[in-house]
Amino acid sequence: MKTNRWTRHAALLLGALTVLLSGCTSYVTSQVTAFSDWSGSDATRTYAFTRPADQKSNLELTTYERIVGNELATHAFRQVDASAARYLVGLSYGIRSDMVTVAQPVYYSPWPSPYWGRPFDPWGPWGPWGPYPTAYVNQSYPIFTHLLGVRITERASGKEVYNVTARSSDDESSLVRAMPYLARSALADFPLGNGVVRTVKIPVDKNGGISNEAATTSASPAAAPAAASGAKVVQ
Structure with missing residues (x-):
């Protein structure tokens, strides 16, 4: 429980920094965790989406299946009827909102007039005899954590062969x-090795959509898989 709590706090702090720096960044950063027992070949990558009975007419899920299907197609997966598919693909997803409070420094000047900053005050926050006392004001920011899970099983045996989750935290309120x-x-770089945890940065184009530039990924040296063509792995 303590580890989960500290992990959540760290994620929220990272999200807060993302908000503060959103004006100077052009990437969406996600943490990806994969568990794999993959041994399929390109010739056998036929699949169908599977979903609970109460989600058969869920338009939101249909939209997300289409997005994931486009990515699967880049890895030689071909969607077919469930009765002819070798693999079944199930999705899980969600969004959670939190408020993060960050202490911002405020400089206090002992002079009777307000602190105007340069060029009116040649010392800035530093007086002629040293720095002015520093106070802090708490500012709160909304943070949204998005989650996508992709689970691939063999249709005939029900064996799970791939399970990957991607999680991002930023100021985007729309899943x-x-x-x-x-x-x-x-x-990215499907299939990853078993137990791989890494960070993926995807460039954003000037219109707010996904850039055509290659994704940048980072993983621990012991767990990093070989990079697929077009992806840059940074240790």
Whole structure:
């Protein structure tokens, strides 16, 4: 429980920094975790989506299946009827909102007039005899955590062969706008090795969509898989 709590706090802090720096960044960053027992070949990558009975007519899920299907197609997967599919693909997804409070420094000047900053005050926050006392004001920011899970099983045996999750935290309040980044992050360099945890950064184009630039990934040296063509792995 303590580990989960500290992990959540770290994720929220990272999200807060993302909000603060959103004006100077052009990437969506996701943490990806994969568990794998994959041994399929390109010739056998036929699949069908599977979903619970109460989700058969869920339009939101249909939209996300289409997004994930586009990414699967880049890895030689071909969608077919469930009765002819070798693999079944199931999705899980969600969004959670939190408020993060960050202490911002405020400089206090002992002079009777307010602190105007340069060029009116030649010392800035530093007086002629040293720094002015520093106070802090708490500012709160909304943080949204998005999650996508992709689970692949063999239809005939029911054996799970691949399970990957992608998680991102930022100021984006819409899951549907975050989903293309989650899907690309989750399936980048498919298939990853078992137990791989890594960070994927996807460039954003000037119109707010996914850039055509290659995703940048980072993983621990012991767990990093060989990179697929077009992807840059940074240790």
